[in-house]
Amino acid sequence: MPEIAEVETVARGLRPLAGRRILAVRFGKTDFIDQPDRIETLLPGSRVIEVRRHGKMLLFRMEPAVPSPNPAMAPIWLIVHLGMTGQLVLHEAARPAAPHTHVWFTLDDGRELRYTDIRRFGHMRIASPEELTTLVAPLGADPLELTVAELRRRLGTRHARVKALLLDQHVLRGLGNIYADESLWRARLHPMRQGSDLSEEEMGRLWRAIRSVVSEAIRLGGTSISDYVDALGRRGGYQKRLRVYRRHGRRCARCSATIERVIVAGRGTHFCPRCQPAPRPARASRHSRAASAKKRLHPAPRLR
DNA sequence: AAGATTACCTGAAGGC
DNA sequence: TGCCTTCAGGTAATCT
Known part of the structure; x- marks a missing residue:
């Protein structure tokens, strides 16, 4: 299950993609993708600038193929969340795809970055810098930077x-x-x-x-x-x-x-019930105090 | 309104 | 052997 350590490991493995260009994008099922048409429009011809992890999200900072007239729109971010069973793996383009492969990114070096996800609990989308800021704002502290x-x-x-x-x-x-x-x-x-x-x-x-x-x-x-x-x-x-x-x-x-x-x-x-001792039962509410007092006076008959 | 519960999805594993 | 049920957990939606 991809949590922080798995997503961090994938991000490190994909970091050498910086500088590579995405030539084409192909989809299988798209029900876990936000605006797949936007991905198809914006990604082909774009170049990977940077790969990073934010929580459980993988963030690809992309330089658009065509320079945007609005400088605030560049760069674009590709966001991938692996969900439960998502995999993002580099393959030689000639290799047959694994079952449940739903996204193919054709790279300019003869390889493909493929997204495979049996349960499709994962998520994928494109975001502008502003949209990314909004998505990331409610998230808590990174466990590694925590004090x-x-x-x-x-x-x-x-x-x-x-x-x-x-x-x-x-x-x-x-x-x-x-x-x-x-x-x-x-x-x-x-x-x-x-x-x-x-x-x-x-x-x-x-x-x-x-x-x-x-x-x-x-x-x-x-x-x-x-x-x-x-x-x-x-x-x-x-x-x-x-x-x-x-x-x-x-x-x-x-x-x-x-x-x-x-x-x-x-x-x-x-x-472990011995090393991790159970909490003292929380101070009972008025309602449950009354209920347990009643239970002591009139214990429910034991079954069997 | 914080906190708890449930739905989504598919394959593996267990019961009979 | 084979069919059926249960379980796994990321997040978001829905409940209380």
């Missing part, structure tokens, strides 16, 4: 569960389910803890955990569980370092308790 103060500022006032906050791209941009679970394990924090409930010391642990998990995952080229490969089709190595993600029923590497799996924020959430 403890910034993390405290963004989590400290929030009553949502810390797992949900880590997944929220408006809080931090780039974390997904794998690195959220792995960071919480390393920080020894239960995923259901409230953001506002974290102590100064716990905030520091979480900050260090996020940075070390993400930077090691990037160093190893990302996590390949099912689909993910980099720009040259190579798998990552961080799947060997996972401590909780999809390891429920197995032993915790730190304390040997059994890893559990629950649903938090609608996502499979993996944690």
Whole structure:
């Protein structure tokens, strides 16, 4: 699943495209593409100036084929989000395309950049500099540029569960389910803890955990569980370092308790029940206090 | 109105 | 063997 480390690895692999020209664009299915006609009009003949990552987005800064009369319109940005199963891989043009390939960019060096996406949760569009600014504005801090103060500022006032906050791209941009679970394990924090409930010391642990998990995952080229490969089709190595993600029923590497799996924020959430102690139940509302008082007086009959 | 839940999509895996 | 159901999770829309 492409999260920050996978997208960063793909971006690094595509950086040598700077200077290359796109000669032609061809589409398969386009239901995940915004204004495919605009892409077909603007990209052929354009040149790659720069490739960068922003959160989970890949940004290609392109020099238009025909200089625009309006200088504010140049450059144009090609934005690619890999979603769940998206792949952006360089191939020799002669190679047959993999199934579910939906976009072909013909390059001026005999190669093609191909976008393949089984589930089509990905997204692709063209943006002007102004449109890019608007798209990027609501996103949170980059986990690699994060400071403890910034993390405290963004989590400290929030009553949502810390797992949900880590997944929220408006809080931090780039974390997904794998690195959220792995960071919480390393920080020894239960995923259901409230953001506002974290102590100064716990905030520091979480900050260090996020940075070390993400930077090691990037160093190893990302996590390949099912689909993910980099720009040259190579798998990552961080799947060997996972401590909780999809390891429920197995032993915790730190304390040997059994890893559990629950649903938090609608996502499979993996944690060690011993290393990551459960939060004290939140102060009950008037309604649920009354309900539990009633339960103590009149316990529901046990089934079976 | 923040926080929680659900829909979208396809293939793999498990149950019987 | 084969059909059916469930599960995976990126984000946006919808609920409470």
